[in-house]
Amino acid sequence: MSYFADKQPLVADIFSRYPDSPQGRRSALMPLIREVQDAEGFVNGTRLDEIAALCGTTATEVRSVMSFYSTYHTLPTGKYHLQVCSTVMCSLAGSDELWDHLVETLDVQPGEVSPDGRFSLQKVECLGSCGTAPLMQINDDGYYERVTPGKCARILDSLRADLQPLPDNPVPVTVNAEGRQTLANGEVVGASITGLGQLPPIFPGGEA
Amino acid sequence: MKVQVDGVEIELAAGTSAIDAVFEAGGDVPYFCAHKYLSPVGACRMCLVETGSPRKEKDGSFVLDDATGQPKIFWFPKPMASCTMQATEGMHIKTARSSEVVAKAQAGMMEFTLLNHPLDCPTCDKGGACELQDRAFEYGYGASRFGFDRRHADKHYPLSDFVILDQERCIHCKRCVRYFEEVPGQEVLDFIERGGHTFIDTEEGGLPTGFQGNITDICPVGALLDNVARFRGRNWEYDHTPTTCTLCSVGCSITVDARNGRLERIVARENREVNEAWICDAGRFGHAFASERRLTVPLVRVDGELQEVSWDVAIAAIRHGMARHSVADLALYLNADSTLEEGVALEALADAVGSVHVDHWPRYEVSLDAMPNGAATLSDVATADAVVVIGADLGEEAPILELRILEMLRGGILPPEYAHGTAIADLRLVERPARKPEKLAVIGKESRLWAHAGIRASSNGHNALERLSRPDTAELQAALKLLTDSEKAIIVLGADVLNGASGSFAAQLSDLATRTGAKVLAIPAGANSKGLAALNLVPREGGLPFARVAEAPAAFISRLDPGVRARGLTIVHDSHLTATARLADVVLPAVTNYEKRGTTVNLEGRLLELEQAALSAGEAADLIRTLTAVSEALGLRAPVRGLKGARELAAQKLGIKLGELPERGVVHPFRTSHVAPTEQVHIPKLWTERMQPSIQTLIPANLQPLPMLGAAPVGGDD
Numbered sequence: 001m002s003y004f005a006d007k008q009p010l011v012a013d014i015f016s017r018y019p020d021s022p023q024g025r026r027s028a029l030m031p032l033i034r035e036v037q038d039a040e041g042f043v044n045g046t047r048l049d050e051i052a053a054l055c056g057t058t059a060t061e062v063r064s065v066m067s068f069y070s071t072y073h074t075l076p077t078g079k080y081h082l083q084v085c086s087t088v089m090c091s092l093a094g095s096d097e098l099w100d101h102l103v104e105t106l107d108v109q110p111g112e113v114s115p116d117g118r119f120s121l122q123k124v125e126c127l128g129s130c131g132t133a134p135l136m137q138i139n140d141d142g143y144y145e146r147v148t149p150g151k152c153a154r155i156l157d158s159l160r161a162d163l164q165p166l167p168d169n170p171v172p173v174t175v176n177a178e179g180r181q182t183l184a185n186g187e188v189v190g191a192s193i194t195g196l197g198q199l200p201p202i203f204p205g206g207e208a
Numbered sequence: 209m210k211v212q213v214d215g216v217e218i219e220l221a222a223g224t225s226a227i228d229a230v231f232e233a234g235g236d237v238p239y240f241c242a243h244k245y246l247s248p249v250g251a252c253r254m255c256l257v258e259t260g261s262p263r264k265e266k267d268g269s270f271v272l273d274d275a276t277g278q279p280k281i282f283w284f285p286k287p288m289a290s291c292t293m294q295a296t297e298g299m300h301i302k303t304a305r306s307s308e309v310v311a312k313a314q315a316g317m318m319e320f321t322l323l324n325h326p327l328d329c330p331t332c333d334k335g336g337a338c339e340l341q342d343r344a345f346e347y348g349y350g351a352s353r354f355g356f357d358r359r360h361a362d363k364h365y366p367l368s369d370f371v372i373l374d375q376e377r378c379i380h381c382k383r384c385v386r387y388f389e390e391v392p393g394q395e396v397l398d399f400i401e402r403g404g405h406t407f408i409d410t411e412e413g414g415l416p417t418g419f420q421g422n423i424t425d426i427c428p429v430g431a432l433l434d435n436v437a438r439f440r441g442r443n444w445e446y447d448h449t450p451t452t453c454t455l456c457s458v459g460c461s462i463t464v465d466a467r468n469g470r471l472e473r474i475v476a477r478e479n480r481e482v483n484e485a486w487i488c489d490a491g492r493f494g495h496a497f498a499s500e501r502r503l504t505v506p507l508v509r510v511d512g513e514l515q516e517v518s519w520d521v522a523i524a525a526i527r528h529g530m531a532r533h534s535v536a537d538l539a540l541y542l543n544a545d546s547t548l549e550e551g552v553a554l555e556a557l558a559d560a561v562g563s564v565h566v567d568h569w570p571r572y573e574v575s576l577d578a579m580p581n582g583a584a585t586l587s588d589v590a591t592a593d594a595v596v597v598i599g600a601d602l603g604e605e606a607p608i609l610e611l612r613i614l615e616m617l618r619g620g621i622l623p624p625e626y627a628h629g630t631a632i633a634d635l636r637l638v639e640r641p642a643r644k645p646e647k648l649a650v651i652g653k654e655s656r657l658w659a660h661a662g663i664r665a666s667s668n669g670h671n672a673l674e675r676l677s678r679p680d681t682a683e684l685q686a687a688l689k690l691l692t693d694s695e696k697a698i699i700v701l702g703a704d705v706l707n708g709a710s711g712s713f714a715a716q717l718s719d720l721a722t723r724t725g726a727k728v729l730a731i732p733a734g735a736n737s738k739g740l741a742a743l744n745l746v747p748r749e750g751g752l753p754f755a756r757v758a759e760a761p762a763a764f765i766s767r768l769d770p771g772v773r774a775r776g777l778t779i780v781h782d783s784h785l786t787a788t789a790r791l792a793d794v795v796l797p798a799v800t801n802y803e804k805r806g807t808t809v810n811l812e813g814r815l816l817e818l819e820q821a822a823l824s825a826g827e828a829a830d831l832i833r834t835l836t837a838v839s840e841a842l843g844l845r846a847p848v849r850g851l852k853g854a855r856e857l858a859a860q861k862l863g864i865k866l867g868e869l870p871e872r873g874v875v876h877p878f879r880t881s882h883v884a885p886t887e888q889v890h891i892p893k894l895w896t897e898r899m900q901p902s903i904q905t906l907i908p909a910n911l912q913p914l915p916m917l918g919a920a921p922v923g924g925d926d
């Protein structure tokens with residue numbers, strides 16, 4: 001069953017962001033993968049072929065690009081995909097224990113989904129919030145900071161009841177529906193062909 | 209352009225890369241990712257050098273060094289990868305020879321590359337011929353400070369039936385990935401994961417057949433291995449014989465590796481003019497027949513059964529069998545992959561006995577020598593600005609020609625040549641090259657090349673040329689326009705049009721070539737058809753073509769398998785007990801083309817040499833020696849005895865000097881001397897059953913299970 005067959009306007013919109021050339025078509029790879037992953041939690045098998053066909057490349061290339069990023073998944077993920085920071089600061093602050101605890105209590109290993117379909121786990125590198133270690137991110141929803149054993153238990157209980165607590169902070173930069181990177185406050189960051197004109201003016205007196 | 213390498217000034221052509229500058233100056237730089245026929249990408253960081261250039265003032269004069277008054281050299285702050293750097297006027301380059309920084313950087317890179325390398329050289333097939341091994345010895349520290357566990361990954365990961373990947377050994381040079389993208393144009397391999405976890409894999413369920421084996425040649429380490437040859441010998445145990453592949457008419461340069469008299473491996477040998485650095489999978493993997501079920505002694509039918517005998521007995525049997533015939537009754541047929549020398553010998557014998565039944569097979573019955581605009585070479589194809597392929601399935605007829613056409617589509621950039629050989633890094637070659645499919649038209653049946661062609665027209669072979677001359681569809685019109693509008697167009701003709709082609713075909717073709725200015729490249733039916741056609745090896749007045757061997761009063765059939773016998777005495781000369789051999793009265797053992805010395809002529813008309821690999825073939829003999837024996841049986845003195853005699857005769861008849869040809873061969877304008885009806889259709893087929901590696905090759909029948917330690921005692925010993 002094709003994913004994009006009934007989403008032609010969306011596909012057209014994504015391709016419209018890139019030059020109309022073979023190389024340009026390949027550039028649409030990332031948003032197409034993101035689209036499928038957001039909807040299905042992972043991208044694999046026939047989906048790889050479908051994206052490859054759209055971009056004019058091969059499934060091998062799609063998998064190669066996906067595997068470069070830890071944020072794309074080729075295996076199914078749970079309703080709540082818990083990403084535990086395992087870099088030094090968090091590790092010093094107890095993220096290793098947090099990880100072991102999660103693996104034990106949820107009874108899932110990385111790459112697995114708990115039988116009720118709720119939980120999957122992933123170790124990630126520094127999320128840039130070392131000051132509030134140990135840190136956990138749930139899906140793309142936000143950061144859960146200073147996750148102590150007690151806080152962890154509370155979060156898990158709420159998740160089991162499908163009442164996800166609000167994150168302590170949103171993920172700093174996300175990609176909006178137009179494919180632009182935005183800050184949590186909605187401010188557009190990064191550059192794109194269309195967005196170049198919106199860059200803040202260079203301050204007078206600064207070195208060019 | 210003047211460049212200084214380690215203090216020595218040399219003169220270089222513009223566009224030379226820094227790495228080639230160093231080699232041109234007689235220096236050395238270690239490298240892993242650069243490859244002569246692939247784009248330089250700077251992936252391995254082994255080729256580091258220090259470089260600096262003079263700078264100019266605004267007025268165009270050089271910034272001078274106050275101390276010396278010479279132009280001041282502005283050095284890059286760090287060592288640079290020389291493979292991706294262009295040498296420029298006045299540039300200074302320092303290699304490890306003169307720079308300690310470079311020596312240390314390279315040793316450090318080597319240590320880094322070896323961090324995760326398993327160092328299983330003692331069991332690695334690449335050992336002794338490994339770029340990593342050599343370079344580690346030359347440029348490494350000789351010790352590692354890495355005291356942790358190395359990466360462990362799959363050591364026997366089959367990418368296909370023919371190519372096995374050892375993921376631990378891969379050093380991520382990306383040669384294999386670039387090869388598939390750039391050469392056959394199939395993006396089927398790529399890096400998966402990143403950093404120390406990176407490995408090579410495909411998501412396409414295997415590697416495409418055709419040209420996959422080449423990655424086993426270019427992998428600088430033992431990560432990608434030829435499964436047919438895997439674990440069959442160490443590099444220093446092989447007898448390496450440089451020779452020419454005669455499975456098709458391209459005539460790729462190959463090296464045949466034999467051990468203990470068995471052919472274990474075939475690898476590509478560079479020939480800039482023919483196959484560059486590539487060969488096809490059939491040529492590489494399809495050699496099982498050379499060492500399997502060979503006929504090693506003559507056989508003679510006694511009381512209805514074939515029995516092993518000596519050559520003397522076989523000769524006596526022929527003499528006895530011929531008693532009922534006149535010598536002129538003996539039909540003489542040979543395979544069109546026989547050498548020119550063998551052809552000369554057979555022609556001379558036919559003349560001597562007065563036989564009219566002479567033929568070589570496969571061949572076509574048309575001569576296309578007299579085309580306007582001259583003969584096309586493979587380099588012409590690669591640098592053409594348009595190619596029209598008519599009625600050819602290149603995968604079966606001339607695989608490397610397909611690669612040369614694809615080379616044309618990506619710009620036809622032939623790397624320059626230096627004293628040290630082909631450029632190691634030609635900076636004009638780029639990753640993911642833009643291709644120009646509109647320069648290729650394919651007319652005929654669907655084939656692998658279709659996918660790359662901008663113009664495709666389905667057509668039957670017999671009228672394809674006629675339809676192209678007077679196009680009746682938009683596609684054919686486009687193809688004709690492509691030919692007319694281009695300066696250096698080539699028309700490639702294959703079996704579908706050449707089968708049954710006649711004199712009027714040649715006239716039509718020559719007319720088209722004149723009109724469009726295109727050169728013509730007709731793919732010969734057999735590996736040496738082009739050379740043998742210059743001899744009188746077709747049925748003479750009243751003679752029977754090979755298709756009618758069954759009607760011949762008596763026949764000598766060399767390495768052909770029609771599956772029938774002649775009416776009378778049937779002598780088969782073959783390397784294997786073929787269906788025809790089973791029907792024969794006398795079977796004489798033949799050597800394969802891997803065990804011959806001689807000359808073959810490829811589709812360009814290029815003379816290429818065959819050398820004799822060290823294979824055990826018992827009492828098998830080539831055609832020249834066999835014909836000497838047959839002559840003896842016929843009571844004649846053989847007109848040609850041995851290679852030297854054949855070469856002398858060839859010099860007389862064809863005016864060419866054979867033997868001691870340059871490694872790349874020489875193109876000679878061959879003329880088809882005689883044409884005659886073939887009365888059968890040639891269906892090109894590259895892979896034949898006997899070429900498939902049998903399971904016995906992969907797992908020897910006499911394999912004994914190794915004695916194994918019994919199950920570990922309960923409780924263990926830890």
Ligand code: SF4
Nearest residue numbers: 378379381382384427
């Ligand atoms: S498998 Fe060999 S050729 Fe391919 S990237 Fe690894 S080392 Fe290079």
Ligand code: SF4
Nearest residue numbers: 453456459460488491
């Ligand atoms: S292309 Fe022809 S000559 Fe070259 S390796 Fe293949 S079969 Fe042999």
Ligand code: FES
Nearest residue numbers: 085090126127129
């Ligand atoms: S180390 Fe965990 S957020 Fe930086």
Ligand code: FES
Nearest residue numbers: 241250252253291
């Ligand atoms: S970086 Fe690999 S050869 Fe230059």
